[in-house]
Amino acid sequence: MAVFFSILVLISNVWCTQCTNYQLFQSNMVISNFSHKSLKSVPNNLSSWTTVLDLSFNNIQTLLTSDFNYLSKLKSLNASHNEILDLDNNVLELNTFLEYLDLSHNKLRNISYTFPKNLRHLDISFNEFKSMAVCKGLGNLLQLEYLGVGASRMLKSDFEAIAHLQLHNVFIVLHGLSDYENGSLLMLNTKKLHLLLPTHQTDVYNVLYDAVNTSTFLELSNITMDNLHSDLNFSDIAKNSKVSKLTLRDIELQWGILIQAIQYIWHTSVEFLHLYDVLFLGPIERIIFDYSKTSMKEVFIQRARVGVFTFNQNYVYRIFSEMNIERLTINSAHLFYMVCPLKPSNFRNITFSNNALTDDLFPLCDNLHKLETLELRENKLEKLSKMSVMTSNMTSLKHLDISHNLLQYDQETCHWSKSIITLNLASTSLMESVFKCLPINIKTLILKNNEITRIPMDITSFNGLEEINLAYNRLTDLPDCTFFSSLMLLNAENNLILSPSRDTLQSCQRVKQISAGHNPFQCNCEIRSFITQGKNSPGRMIGWPGAYVCEYPEDVKGIQLQNYYLPEIYCNILLLIPVILFPTVFLLVLIFGLCKYFDVPWYLRMIWQWTRTKHRITRKNKDYKALENLIFHAFISYSEHDSTWVKNIFLPSIEKDDGSVRICLHERNFIPGKSIIENIINCIEKSYKSIFVLSPNFVQSEWCHYELYFAQHKLYAENSDNLILILLDPIPQYLIPSRYYKLKALMAQRTYLEWPKEKSKHGLFWANLRAAIHINLSDPEEQSTSSVSSNNA
Known part of the structure; x- marks a missing residue:
């Protein structure tokens, strides 16, 4: 619920920039957005039906009871990033439906009143609280799921009042922390604990020692050389950990210190290690890493960079390639290549997206026999045949994603792993020749957003193919389904299909679902059989009828196919012949008789002879002059x-x-x-x-x-x-x-x-x-x- 309201407020920020009265009415919600308006007080002209109110990024100093007592429907209030010093006693007492409240980034020093009991999300972090005693008044919030706080002193007694709450997420800002009583964090009952470490060097040993025993999901942010003592004993902290999922954000550490920390984490209860926004500082040297005795299943790295220019890349890549885990993800890290494991690997899922990997990835690698999923989207891969050779030794590979690469196929021989059943080639600029270089046992094929105009007639039949996505290509007709005897789902949306032919419709009779909407349909006699299928089996045509609209000719543009009607006489030549032939014959006989009666042929011959003679004389005179130039x-x-x-x-x-x-x-x-x-x-x-x-x-x-x-x-x-x-x-x-x-x-x-x-x-x-x-x-x-x-x- 808290996440829902936070998303809703963000959406309102975008929408209400266009609103003249800064109020957005959406279904049964009234969203009032007054963010970034340089306000010094809460507006008094709000609708009494307001359910979402955004007052963030203003200059408000005081919240009064009179500001909100008439907003009985209010469910979400964001007053973050202001200069609030004081709150009226029981300022939100009448707002009994309030579930989301954000008072972060203000100048509050104390809170002495009771919040509404239905509150689920409360953020009072980044204020000027001296101690965590502000939590003593939160014990009645039995519905509370998210709590954001921060103070310079943290004692056990501060958290006793909320120890009974079943919190999902607790966010604690450690900026300015000067006094911490051991065991204070252990008083919390939460599924996830998120700590924002201080900017400057502070003794956080005891905090971290308790943090790893507070919840199974721990997140640490702002990890730098400035806020961690060089002599911080990671070993002691890691020994007592009960964390199963550890997330580290905004990391800026020396290569050796970070790898040493990961080494300690490796031998703990942590199963999932996620790192976001990592900066490796030098020097980068070869490190011996002990991969034994671990519970680790996944290492996930999102956005990483190196702060030195010259180093041996193998020192970095080898640390990750030898990990005996099931899932490895390194995204947006400027990877140029990855070394092959030196011994048979346990990897089952590898993701290297949004990097700079080339066709030389895993050349002749023979130690990835357990790998089932490989995702390489948004890299610099070029040759489709080289990608096939790369997979040839991956005998367990089932799912391959090489989408969003500029791939080419130049009729070279392809050697795909026979185990591949899902292949994603979306947005790769491939043409129809790609059908000559596909895994023979493929079941799901994604070719969305390419340059395919047709399916060649000389390809091998893919009898196991169940789903094919050809949306956003250049098809002029539905593909021939003869080559795909097991096809269940065909997607041909957003192509250049004017009128699906009867032959292709007939070949796709066994396909259970067809998505062919958003094409420039030409509504004429040829499209009537397609319309009949859409009407008779609407569940089979995905998006019918809304996505199937006439584009040509101009007089029927915008009409849905199901509403398009063309009389039988316009399309049936057997009916059209007598209707046209008899009047035409009668008219010709009538004209011929009149011409014969008035001797029209003689006059026409005379005029024709005179015109030709005149033209020859004029043309001859002009030609001699014109030819000169x-x-x-x-x-x-x-x-x-x-x-x-x-x-x-x-x-x-x-x-x-x-x-x-x-x-x-x-x-x-x-x-x-x-x-x-x-x-x-x-x-x-x-x-x-x-x-x-x-x-x-x-x-x-x-x-x-x-x-x-x-x-x-x-x-x-x-x-x-x-x-x-x-x-x-x-x-x-x-x-x-x-x-x-x-x-x-x-x-x-x-x-x-x-x-x-x-x-x-x-x-x-x-x-x-x-x-x-x-x-x-x-x-x-x-x-x-x-x-x-x-x-x-």
Whole structure:
């Protein structure tokens, strides 16, 4: 309950920065946040329904009864980090529902009144109490779970009044401690004891001696060379310990002293050792560590660094690699590698996350036969095949996490451990080729947030695979489940699936649960079978119906699939043919009869002949003038993403060594010093034709848009047929931005050349293209000479 309220107050701090009256109404709670407002007193305009009140980080000096007596619903009060000196007698007497109270980081010297009996969390640490006598008034708080205190004197009698309380967590600040009576901490009845050691050197031997016998869960913070005597006898403290879980935070010790302390802890009752924010100070030397006679099961290190630049890293890594424990975790410690144990290890779980480990981790390591779980997320791993070789000797390995690494697979042979059943490859930038390098007995495969577009057809079937996560990839259809005969759960959320095909739906009939929401569904006839499955088995489609919404076309965007309806006549061609055919035939017969009656064909032939004659005369006159200024047969416009096709296929196939065909390419023909716009216009003007290579990449390029605009301008201004459109990849209409309305019009009005995928059709394609740009142009040098001669004349 105390943790719940502390989280709730933190959430309110974020939300209420946007609130004008600093009050947030959430379900049956009213949260009032007045933190960081430079207040000198408690506001008097609070809602009487307030349940959570945050007054932290202000300048309040006094809390009065009148400040809270009307807040009968108050459950949480945070008045920490103020300058409170005094409290009214029984200031919170009427707040009987109060469960969370934080008065830490103030200037209180005494508390003489009774707190509400329902209080579960009380923090009065970081005040100016002279002794722990403040605890004498807390004996009636039978519901109390968390207590935070601190004083300069600590006596047994101070804790006698609360010895009967069943506390979950006691936090004691030892800053300024000058007098400690032996056995005082032993009066406490708590599951967890957390001590914040003093900043400066103080005799804490007796405190620690009692602390290790107070509870089974002990946490020590602020462990530095400044607050520990160099002659502190860790051995005596460790001998009498009953602690099973020991947590050390904010550690700044010499390497030798810290390892010596761990050595003493190793032979005690401690089973779980957690270290947070560790700084190893020099010198770092080789230390002989005795791993025998221990109860230790887990060593956990979060955020560690070394305070020296030059040292033998093996001295550090060898201490941890030889530990005869089940679980070892070293996170955020800048690890570059880890040495292999010298003898068969007891490790069952190893976690090295958020480090700098490379592919050379555990090379040819043959002493990790008991290892079952290995987590290496957020490192610098690169080769997937090397990761497989690393696991080949780990005969018991079941769960491997190498997510959030920039992995590559270059078709090398993979040698995974046959025991692996769970593999996490999320956020590794892998493509569909990864399916050729997977453990054969895999049961759970996580490939979330990668670059997978499909599942290859030439992969080995994974008959044991039960769960596959392909969310946040680039799939355009649900994967073919033929290769996964035992698949139970398929996740394909947040991909590029427009309409799941009937074939893939049919192949996934045995899959018990499918999660395919948050895809850009195109609501048309093809998606009707998918909608039918969603309606008939909503429990099978995870997230149905809220996560399944139409994205295209625009007129149905935002409609849930279950509410989308398309009449049968629009999708059934057998019904559509007679509806369209009969009226069309009747209309054609009617038009033909009217044309015959009014002799329309004769008039049309005459107009056509006149237009062609007129066009030939005009075109002939213009062509002779226009050809004088032409230098290139064609100017080519393309997206930079399609440059490989243009340079490696187009240019070698069109241009010849004799220079008879000249293509204007911006990379070699733009004139340095001129603006890009000026170069584009100049190249279009001096080219007989303008070729545009259309693809989805083309419509994303702003410069391609400019080039198309100027070429079209020339088309209409000069009434010339100068545009050639090459469709390299299909472009769905919905992908073309609205600003490309001219491109939509051109594609609808003009015939374009479509690049054939079959090599047998390439010859005809190039023949048509050469014929379209064929024209006799004079050599550019001849034009230049002619121009100079005419100018001199």
